[in-house]
Amino acid sequence: MIPIRDENPTRRVPWATLVIVALNVAVFAYELSLEPAALEAFWTRWGLVPARFLSDPFAPSEIATLFASMFMHGGWAHIIFNLLYLWIFGNNLEDHFGHLGFVAFYLACGVAAALTQLLATPDATIPTIGASGAIAGVLGGYLVLFPGATVVTVIPIFFFIEIARLPAYLVIGFWFLLQIGSGIASLGGSADLGGVAWFAHIGGFLAGLALTAPAAVRARRRRSVR
Numbered sequence: 305m306i307p308i309r310d311e312n313p314t315r316r317v318p319w320a321t322l323v324i325v326a327l328n329v330a331v332f333a334y335e336l337s338l339e340p341a342a343l344e345a346f347w348t349r350w351g352l353v354p355a356r357f358l359s360d361p362f363a364p365s366e367i368a369t370l371f372a373s374m375f376m377h378g379g380w381a382h383i384i385f386n387l388l389y390l391w392i393f394g395n396n397l398e399d400h401f402g403h404l405g406f407v408a409f410y411l412a413c414g415v416a417a418a419l420t421q422l423l424a425t426p427d428a429t430i431p432t433i434g435a436s437g438a439i440a441g442v443l444g445g446y447l448v449l450f451p452g453a454t455v456v457t458v459i460p461i462f463f464f465i466e467i468a469r470l471p472a473y474l475v476i477g478f479w480f481l482l483q484i485g486s487g488i489a490s491l492g493g494s495a496d497l498g499g500v501a502w503f504a505h506i507g508g509f510l511a512g513l514a515l516t517a518p519a520a521v522r523a524r525r526r527r528s529v530r
């Protein structure tokens with residue numbers, strides 16, 4: 305299932321989401337300008353390399369990779385799908401948390417995702433890059449706050465494409481089950497073969513759930529009082 309938009313209006317312009325999208329696009333444009341060897345060096349320097357990070361976790365240069373890595377991407381499909389999910393689901397969270405609150409939420413989820421990947425693949429020597437972990441946190445937050453929102457979704461069925469309006473809990477729940485299944489399937493494989501950082505997705509998603517849950521509880525209490 306591929307979401308293409310939601311039917312969940314917002315009250316304010318999502319300036320923070322737009323800035324995050326622009327930063328990701330700017331970094332990707334810079335990556336496209338690099339020769340292959342320079343691109344590899346860029347990813348290695350600013351990507352999160354678990355073994356290197358854990359060898360000196362308090363070094364400022366390594367702490368910087370926790371943040372820098374979430375604005376880097378490995379290809380067109382990587383950035384397009386990440387920013388599509390961010391644009392669909394991020395604006396409503398920004399509407400809820402406010403501009404600065406959403407930025408803090410996004411970065412916290414990205415860091416939680418990176419730390420989860422570190423724990424899952426501590427010996428990996430290839431860089432982990434991408435906004436997927438932070439955006440997984442956005443999905444987790446959206447699930448808590450807007451579980452019944454309608455999401456317009458593309459469903460490929462063999463050679464046919466079906467457009468369906470589905471509740472957010474079904475779309476996001478299905479996505480999370482895929483991450484869990486793929487993460488379990490990846491256990492025991494070599495971390496240095498590359499691929500998708502499934503545990504970053506899982507960690508970011510759980511962080512989004514945890515960070516958003518208190519706000520959802522407060523909102524329910526206010527509705528009960530009224």
